[in-house]
Amino acid sequence: MTTTRAAIECDEFLPFPAETVWHAITTPDLVERWWAAGDIRPVVGHAFTLDMGPWGRQQCTVLVADAPRLLRYTFSEGGLDSTLTFRLEPEGAGTRLFFTHDGLDLDDPRGRQAYEGMGRGWPGVIHRIGGVIAEANSAG
Template sequence: MVAVTVADRIEREVYVPAPIDRVWRVLTTPEHIRAWYAFGGCELDLRPGGTLRFRWDEHGEFHGRVEKAVPDALFRFRLAHEPDRPGTEAGTATLVEFRISPEGAGTRLRLTESGIRALEVSDEAKTQHAEYATLAWTSALEELAALAAASHN
């Protein structure tokens, strides 16, 4: 049997041709999140310890907990690995972090999702999560960047 090495983290980044305050709004406002990520709906309390819920018709509702939100700089939360479960601890959730910083006339947005190896699921499920999340975050960041670049509110 061949040992499988499961990635523990996903890292993606994108340059957004928009001011940092606009990128922050698109990143953290539920109506914008519905447009670039949680297409079935979003509820979000940005305070530390606040709850979040991301919904997709085809995947269900994923629960999370805000760890830190620093306007125009950092948005960090735990997100349950499985839908319709409240798990927000290591083993049942991953840690998702967005860092934003000014770059020229625009904004650099960096995403990291970590804690994949600590999930209490099979190595095959961890690998599937890492592969799916990599594609989903890549697409979501492209959508977020396009929305922020086009948004004027």
Template sequence: MTSSPTIAIDQFFPYPPAHVWRALTDPGLLARWLMPNDFQLKVGHRFTFKGTPMPQVNFSGIVQCEVLNFEIERTLSYSWMDHSGENDLRSTVTWRLEPEGQGTHLFLEHSGFDPAHPLHQLSYRIMSGGWGRLVRQLAETLAADDNVPTSTDNK
């Protein structure tokens, strides 16, 4: 039996968990590094991310999500599916934050890709690179936010 492929990224940030958490949950900051959205930190809240359509993989550009669970400054999980319905990928994005020294180790897991479904596999390959780029944009957003102290500010 083939296991379901999962996108997994981990990245250290020299910022306290509260600041990384803010970048994951504040709609304005999310829009800077991910996509424009109507996110609210509330279990059961349905929200959308609005990005660039990719017709070659049946991606409408609109991602429908629902907050599944969260623990403030520790974990956030939401469903992820294309608005059009033409792409039947129903997946889950989970963020986990672990304090490390005066910074934060962030773990991203995007799961739910069917290994037997060609479109899911194509989506997996595209999103694997995409999430890496987006996590770099998250780092740039944190670095540019004047309200985010770095771990070196405390020395």
């Protein structure tokens, strides 16, 4: 049996340096403001959970942490068994954030539902990062 895997991809220009964007995707209180509460740390091998509310606590493990360029971690270990990748590239006076949620199994009803739902949801979630950075910068 062949498994059909799918990926969701987004990219967002953020008018902030890569170090600032990196901070927003690796600092628990900031990640909670744009997505979900959790104890993320950009350390390879760090196991953490994200509280996805009605979807439960999702187990994750950091696979790559190359500040301020690349963060990759597993998502929903034992469930969706997928991977989230945040790649940051300087662009003009800011940073282009490339996001990929891959490994979603379209042959599994949970994977298909996640692909369809998250495919609609991820662009808005990623877009919120810029607002969180702007608020954090204006707060001090």
